[in-house]
Amino acid sequence: MTFVRACGLGELEEDTPKRVELDGTPVSIVQTGGEVFAIHDICSHANVSLSEGEVDDCHIECWLHGSRFDLRSGKPDALPATRPVPVYPVKIDGDDVLVSLTQES
Numbered sequence: 001m002t003f004v005r006a007c008g009l010g011e012l013e014e015d016t017p018k019r020v021e022l023d024g025t026p027v028s029i030v031q032t033g034g035e036v037f038a039i040h041d042i043c044s045h046a047n048v049s050l051s052e053g054e055v056d057d058c059h060i061e062c063w064l065h066g067s068r069f070d071l072r073s074g075k076p077d078a079l080p081a082t083r084p085v086p087v088y089p090v091k092i093d094g095d096d097v098l099v100s101l102t103q104e105s
Helices: none
Strands: 004-010 017-023 025-032 035-040 053-055 060-062 068-070 090-092 096-099
Touching: 004 017, 004 025, 025 096, 035 090, 035 096
Parallel strands: none
Antiparallel strands: 004 096, 017 025, 025 035, 053 060, 060 068, 090 096
Protein backbone atom coordinates (compact mmCIF):
# COMPACT_ATOMS: atom_id res chain seq x y z
CA MET A 1 0.00 0.00 0.00
CA THR A 2 1.44 3.36 -1.04
CA PHE A 3 0.85 6.41 1.15
CA VAL A 4 1.18 10.02 0.00
CA ARG A 5 1.32 13.19 2.06
CA ALA A 6 -2.10 14.86 2.23
CA CYS A 7 -1.32 17.72 4.63
CA GLY A 8 0.37 18.60 7.88
CA LEU A 9 -1.28 17.60 11.14
CA GLY A 10 -0.94 21.22 12.27
CA GLU A 11 -3.09 22.30 9.30
CA LEU A 12 -6.12 20.47 10.68
CA GLU A 13 -8.70 21.93 13.03
CA GLU A 14 -10.87 19.64 15.15
CA ASP A 15 -14.18 18.83 13.41
CA THR A 16 -13.32 21.03 10.39
CA PRO A 17 -12.89 19.14 7.10
CA LYS A 18 -9.92 20.00 4.89
CA ARG A 19 -10.20 19.33 1.16
CA VAL A 20 -7.12 18.06 -0.64
CA GLU A 21 -6.56 16.54 -4.05
CA LEU A 22 -4.37 13.45 -4.26
CA ASP A 23 -3.48 12.19 -7.74
CA GLY A 24 -6.62 13.86 -9.09
CA THR A 25 -8.88 12.39 -6.38
CA PRO A 26 -10.74 14.83 -4.11
CA VAL A 27 -10.35 13.78 -0.46
CA SER A 28 -11.67 15.30 2.74
CA ILE A 29 -9.31 15.01 5.72
CA VAL A 30 -11.04 15.23 9.10
CA GLN A 31 -9.61 15.28 12.61
CA THR A 32 -12.22 14.41 15.21
CA GLY A 33 -12.12 12.76 18.61
CA GLY A 34 -8.35 12.44 18.51
CA GLU A 35 -8.36 10.50 15.22
CA VAL A 36 -7.76 11.52 11.60
CA PHE A 37 -9.92 10.19 8.77
CA ALA A 38 -9.82 10.44 4.97
CA ILE A 39 -13.05 10.14 3.00
CA HIS A 40 -13.84 10.75 -0.66
CA ASP A 41 -14.87 14.38 -0.90
CA ILE A 42 -17.82 13.99 -3.28
CA CYS A 43 -21.28 13.07 -1.96
CA SER A 44 -22.67 9.87 -3.47
CA HIS A 45 -26.12 11.47 -3.83
CA ALA A 46 -25.20 14.84 -5.33
CA ASN A 47 -22.00 15.97 -6.98
CA VAL A 48 -20.98 18.37 -4.18
CA SER A 49 -18.01 18.62 -1.84
CA LEU A 50 -18.45 16.95 1.55
CA SER A 51 -15.66 19.09 3.00
CA GLU A 52 -18.07 22.03 2.93
CA GLY A 53 -20.32 20.20 5.39
CA GLU A 54 -20.26 19.84 9.16
CA VAL A 55 -18.66 17.13 11.28
CA ASP A 56 -20.45 15.67 14.29
CA ASP A 57 -20.04 12.40 16.19
CA CYS A 58 -17.63 10.85 13.65
CA HIS A 59 -19.93 11.72 10.73
CA ILE A 60 -19.72 14.29 7.96
CA GLU A 61 -22.92 15.86 6.68
CA CYS A 62 -23.48 16.93 3.10
CA TRP A 63 -24.40 20.61 3.14
CA LEU A 64 -26.79 20.35 0.19
CA HIS A 65 -29.35 17.72 1.20
CA GLY A 66 -28.28 16.63 4.70
CA SER A 67 -26.99 13.12 3.97
CA ARG A 68 -24.58 11.97 6.70
CA PHE A 69 -21.64 9.63 6.14
CA ASP A 70 -19.73 7.66 8.78
CA LEU A 71 -16.07 8.75 8.62
CA ARG A 72 -14.95 5.21 9.56
CA SER A 73 -16.89 3.29 6.91
CA GLY A 74 -18.22 5.83 4.39
CA LYS A 75 -21.72 4.42 4.84
CA PRO A 76 -24.62 6.87 4.79
CA ASP A 77 -26.94 6.94 7.78
CA ALA A 78 -29.28 9.71 6.65
CA LEU A 79 -31.23 10.03 3.42
CA PRO A 80 -31.26 10.95 0.62
CA ALA A 81 -27.89 9.21 0.07
CA THR A 82 -28.09 5.41 -0.09
CA ARG A 83 -24.62 4.55 -1.46
CA PRO A 84 -21.43 4.77 0.60
CA VAL A 85 -18.45 6.91 -0.35
CA PRO A 86 -14.91 5.51 -0.26
CA VAL A 87 -12.76 5.91 2.84
CA TYR A 88 -8.98 5.71 2.72
CA PRO A 89 -6.32 4.46 5.14
CA VAL A 90 -4.50 7.18 7.10
CA LYS A 91 -1.10 7.14 8.81
CA ILE A 92 0.48 9.88 10.87
CA ASP A 93 4.25 10.29 10.48
CA GLY A 94 5.49 13.11 12.69
CA ASP A 95 3.49 16.13 11.50
CA ASP A 96 2.57 14.53 8.17
CA VAL A 97 -0.87 13.10 7.44
CA LEU A 98 -0.37 10.30 4.92
CA VAL A 99 -3.22 8.78 2.92
CA SER A 100 -3.40 5.72 0.69
CA LEU A 101 -5.92 5.93 -2.13
CA THR A 102 -6.48 2.19 -1.73
CA GLN A 103 -10.07 1.99 -0.52
CA GLU A 104 -10.87 0.42 2.83
CA SER A 105 -14.52 0.09 1.91
